[in-house]
Amino acid sequence: MVVKVYGSDYASAKRVMVCLAEKNIQYELIPVDITKGENKDPVYLKLQPFGSTPVIQDGDYTLYESRAIIRYYAEKYKSQGTELFGKTIEERGLVEQWLEVEAHNFQPPLYTMVIQILFSSKMGFTPDQNLIQECEEKLAKVLDIYEERLSTSKYLAGDFFSLADLSHLPFTQYLVGKCEKEYMIKNRKHVSAWWDDISNRPSWKKIRELPLYK
Numbered sequence: 247m248v249v250k251v252y253g254s255d256y257a258s259a260k261r262v263m264v265c266l267a268e269k270n271i272q273y274e275l276i277p278v279d280i281t282k283g284e285n286k287d288p289v290y291l292k293l294q295p296f297g298s299t300p301v302i303q304d305g306d307y308t309l310y311e312s313r314a315i316i317r318y319y320a321e322k323y324k325s326q327g328t329e330l331f332g333k334t335i336e337e338r339g340l341v342e343q344w345l346e347v348e349a350h351n352f353q354p355p356l357y358t359m360v361i362q363i364l365f366s367s368k369m370g371f372t373p374d375q376n377l378i379q380e381c382e383e384k385l386a387k388v389l390d391i392y393e394e395r396l397s398t399s400k401y402l403a404g405d406f407f408s409l410a411d412l413s414h415l416p417f418t419q420y421l422v423g424k425c426e427k428e429y430m431i432k433n434r435k436h437v438s439a440w441w442d443d444i445s446n447r448p449s450w451k452k453i454r455e456l457p458l459y460k
Contacts, residue, residue, distance in 0.1 A: 247304070247305050248272050248273060248274050249266065249271060249272070249273040249274070249302055249303070249304050250273070250274050250276055250302065250303040250304075251263060251266070251273050251274070251275050251276065251300055251301075251302050252276045252278050252290070252293065252294075252299060252300055252301040252302070252303075253275065253276075253277070253278060253299045253300035253301075254277070254278050254279060254280045254285070254299045254300075255277075256280070256299070256416075257360075257416030257417045257419075257420065258298075258299060258300055258312040258416065259299055259300040259312070260415070260416040260453050260454065260456075261312040261313070261316060261412070261413055261415070261416050262300050262302065262312050262315045262316060263275070263453045263456070264412060264415055264416075264449050264450050264453045265315070265316040265319055265320065265330070265409070265412060266319060267448075267449035267450075267452060267453060268327050268328040268330060268412065268447075268449045269319055269320070269323045269326055269327035269328065269330070270326055270327040271319060271323060271326075271327070273302075278290060278299050280299065281368065285297045285298065285299060293308055293310070294310045296310075298310070300312055300315065302315050313345060313349060313413060316330075316409055316412065316413065317345075317409065320409055328407065329406070330407075330408050330409045330412065331408065331409065332403060332404065332406060332408060337403060337404055337406070337408075340402075340403040340404060340410070341403040341408045341409055341410045343403075343410075344402040344403050344408075344410035345409055345410050345413055347388075347402075347410075348410065348413045348414055349413075351388050352385070352388050352414065352417075353417055354384075355381035355382070355384040355385040355388070356381070356385055356417050356418075356420070356421060357417065358377065358378075358381045359378055359381045359382065359385070359421075359425060359427075360417065360420045360421075360425060362374060362377060362378050362381075363378065363424075363425050364420065364424055364425065382427070382430070385430065386430065389430060389431075389434055389437055390434070392434070392436075392437050392440075393434040393435070393436050393437050396436035396437055396439070396440050397436045400440070400443070401440065401443075401444075402440075407444065407447070411440070411444045412444070414444070415444060415445065415450050415454075416454075418431070418441065418445070419445070419454055422441070422445075
């Protein structure tokens with residue numbers, strides 16, 4: 247049965263899609279256009295009562311929140327495609343640790359920067375340059391910690407690509423792309439090498455330019 251992915255052309259849906267690509271799972275993409283308020287439609291709210299994206303339907307099973315979804319598929323299809331949790335309980339512990347770091351330390355300042363720089367005009371407000379600078383400084387401190395970590399291991403959880411790395415792909419793509427702050431990655435030798443590696447994986451190269459609306 248083909249998995250249904252309800253999502254908009256933003257980072258969180260792509261986090262799920264790249265995971266499915268790594269696990270060789272077929273899926274059907276069902277666009278949900280947030281700019282048109284489709285995420286507030288009563289039918290959609292039955293799937294995701296908070297009105298955010300993405301949501302998956304796997305047969306009779308419905309799940310939302312992108313990191314919960316990628317954990318689900320990494321576990322359900324553990325022996326299929328790329329092993330994304332590691333081979334030991336210790337490796338999984340490190341994967342989970344760095345997933346939490348991504349969710350609570352890396353994404354929050356970057357998310358605010360993305361909203362301020364890329365979506366302020368669509369949302370009807372003027373970018374707050376002081377807030378952008380403050381978030382960049384916070385993110386720089388996080389990336390300094392990554393630089394130290396990646397000086398001793400190829401990937402965040404060790405010498406294997408995992409969910410911890412995968413989860414960084416969509417928002418970091420905004421940082422080095424449309425936000426025009428690639429220097430934050432390139433100025434850190436080991437972070438730069440890590441980004442060059444994970445951003446050139448076939449799964450991500452396929453997903454990152456995928457148009458969700460036709």
